[in-house]
Amino acid sequence: MLVSFNLVDREWIPCVTPTGEMAHKSILAALESAGQIQEIRDESPLVTVSLHRLLLAILHRVFGPESPAEWGDLWNNGSGRFDAPKLRAYLRSSKIHPRFDLFDANHPFYQVANLPIGELDKKNMGRPKLVKPIWRMAHELACSDTMNRSGHLSETDWDIRPAAEVARWLVAFQAFALGGLITTEEGKKAQDGSADAGHLVKSAVVLAKGKNLFQTLMLNLVRYSEDDGVPFNFEASRDKPAWEHDEPVRPADRPFDGYLDLLTWQSRRVKLIAAMGPNGELFGVSGVVAMKGWQLPGFERAGRETMVGFVKPEKVLPGHDPWPPLGFRAGKELWRDCHALFQSVAEGTQRPQVLSWINDLRGRFGLLDWKEVQIVVAGMCVDRAKIYFWRHESLPLPLAYLDEEEPIGGLKKALTLAAEVGKALRAASWATVATRLAGDAGMRPDKDRVGNLLNSFAPESLYWSRLEIPFRTLLNTLAEAGTPERRSVQIQNWFYDALHRTAVVAFANTVGRPNAGRDLKAVTAGSGVLWSLLRKVQRTNNILDRDKKEGAA
Numbered sequence: 356m357l358v359s360f361n362l363v364d365r366e367w368i369p370c371v372t373p374t375g376e377m378a379h380k381s382i383l384a385a386l387e388s389a390g391q392i393q394e395i396r397d398e399s400p401l402v403t404v405s406l407h408r409l410l411l412a413i414l415h416r417v418f419g420p421e422s423p424a425e426w427g428d429l430w431n432n433g434s435g436r437f438d439a440p441k442l443r444a445y446l447r448s449s450k451i452h453p454r455f456d457l458f459d460a461n462h463p464f465y466q467v468a469n470l471p472i473g474e475l476d477k478k479n480m481g482r483p484k485l486v487k488p489i490w491r492m493a494h495e496l497a498c499s500d501t502m503n504r505s506g507h508l509s510e511t512d513w514d515i516r517p518a519a520e521v522a523r524w525l526v527a528f529q530a531f532a533l534g535g536l537i538t539t540e541e542g543k544k545a546q547d548g549s550a551d552a553g554h555l556v557k558s559a560v561v562l563a564k565g566k567n568l569f570q571t572l573m574l575n576l577v578r579y580s581e582d583d584g585v586p587f588n589f590e591a592s593r594d595k596p597a598w599e600h601d602e603p604v605r606p607a608d609r610p611f612d613g614y615l616d617l618l619t620w621q622s623r624r625v626k627l628i629a630a631m632g633p634n635g636e637l638f639g640v641s642g643v644v645a646m647k648g649w650q651l652p653g654f655e656r657a658g659r660e661t662m663v664g665f666v667k668p669e670k671v672l673p674g675h676d677p678w679p680p681l682g683f684r685a686g687k688e689l690w691r692d693c694h695a696l697f698q699s700v701a702e703g704t705q706r707p708q709v710l711s712w713i714n715d716l717r718g719r720f721g722l723l724d725w726k727e728v729q730i731v732v733a734g735m736c737v738d739r740a741k742i743y744f745w746r747h748e749s750l751p752l753p754l755a756y757l758d759e760e761e762p763i764g765g766l767k768k769a770l771t772l773a774a775e776v777g778k779a780l781r782a783a784s785w786a787t788v789a790t791r792l793a794g795d796a797g798m799r800p801d802k803d804r805v806g807n808l809l810n811s812f813a814p815e816s817l818y819w820s821r822l823e824i825p826f827r828t829l830l831n832t833l834a835e836a837g838t839p840e841r842r843s844v845q846i847q848n849w850f851y852d853a854l855h856r857t858a859v860v861a862f863a864n865t866v867g868r869p870n871a872g873r874d875l876k877a878v879t880a881g882s883g884v885l886w887s888l889l890r891k892v893q894r895t896n897n898i899l900d901r902d903k904k905e906g907a908a
Contacts, residue, residue: 367519389569400733400747550647589613606647661708714757753834779888787881
């Protein structure tokens with residue numbers, strides 16, 4: 356019996372209906388009914404963003420759009436719909452349709468048909484030597500010990516997973532595969548035994564979100580024109596999505612051929628192993644072979660990747676990326692760098708091109724009359740092959756930040772203030788812990804002991820976590836302030852009502868809990884440092900005393 360699971364027709368994309376229920380859709384059904392789907396949402400944010408990129412590649416292939424006018428025809432004030440006959444003509448054509456089948460004999464979707472699986476191996480439980488458990492494709496199951504405490508999966512844990520679930524893993528795996536040692540064919544370990552990470556691994560990927568899936572896809576459907584070189588220079592005859600390439604993926608360096616190639620980039624050669632039922636029907640997927648695929652030569656992402664922001668470091672080390680992507684970092688919430696997402700600064704930051712496109716639609720072309728969009732940011736924090744976390748954050752984006760200097764200037768000022776108060780909190784907390792460890796003799800304690808004890812109290816974590824909600828409010832109030840004077844008032848309110856108050860509470864609830872004797876002495880010392888430093892932050896930033904500010908008001 357022929358093994359088949361065609362993603363054009365089979366239900367595999369997790370969608371949320373307007374009533375909040377989950378329903379799985381095929382590619383064709385999701386695109387044809389995009390206006391009736393609230394959103395695509397998978398348990399993994401990496402899968403969610405990867406599924407959007409897959410659908411965008413299809414839409415670009417079918418519709419372009421080459422100009423704002425073509426985009427506007429599709430948009431129709433946000434109530435448009437995708438041309439179903441055009442989608443069907445493409446997705447069900449004799450060449451394209453088979454290439455969306457996970458088990459097509461010649462061009463399996465996102466895979467290499469002739470990838471070797473190896474000889475049967477007793478050490479591999481009698482399975483082919485190169486085949487690994489299918490859960491290795493899912494970061495939430497396969498990653499480092501710190502993220503795998505509930506799974507406890509090992510190389511001897513074999514499982515059969517539904518083809519629909521594996522298809523979602525496969526799409527995300529190509530973009531977010533970790534770098535490092537990898538399975539190789541016999542005798543090829545020297546050149547193919549290590550692979551670069553997928554090109555989105557260290558990136559915070561931005562999606563602009565609409566009221567439904569149609570609007571979300573349209574907001575991220577940037578202009579695609581060879582003549583005008585957008586989103587970057589490419590040759591239309593060469594730029595193809597992965598499923599249109601006749602040449603199989605090889606373990607070799609090559610640059611992007613264009614935007615469609617980038618959206619469907621194959622960083623790994625993959626072959627799924629089907630599990631068959633007693634009657635020859637497809638039961639699921641039992642294993643996978645994953646090897647080195649296309650590798651990017653040098654640094655090819657800045658200026659090309661439309662959904663990622665880039666930040667130029669003050670000093671670029673030899674052999675390092677001169678424009679690394681803005682990503683998630685341990686101990687630092689992404690909203691603290693949101694100014695780098697919202698606006699480009701020459702030789703400093705590049706915001707995601709999709710946000711510049713939205714600003715063009717709103718400003719120059721008048722096709723989008725919104726004042727605000729919601730942005731969703733997804734990605735993970737990694738160090739080589741170790742994943743610390745993956746994250747999904749949502750932020751309101753008042754569109755005034757995209758093209759007006761005063762709101763973005765106020766936002767930078769507010770974030771700078773927050774950082775300065777955070778440093779004051781840490782210095783005061785350090786003084787408290789150091790005094791506590793010094794003892795009655797006043798001996799200077801070891802810095803490592805102070806740092807370890809201070810980290811266990813985690814005053815800064817409490818401080819930053821409690822600022823996120825007031826910051827979301829500040830985003831809107833700064834954008835709507837209207838005048839520099841009103842914006843200054845909002846920033847001073849931010850200092851007193853959010854930063855000052857939260858720092859004092861974070862100190863009191865962590866290191867500032869005195870018992871008696873030495874503890875009381877330590878807390879008193881730290882408290883004095885905190886109030887002194889807060890006063891210094893106030894003076895250096897020209898923030899009025901609260902009583903004077905209220906009197907002036």
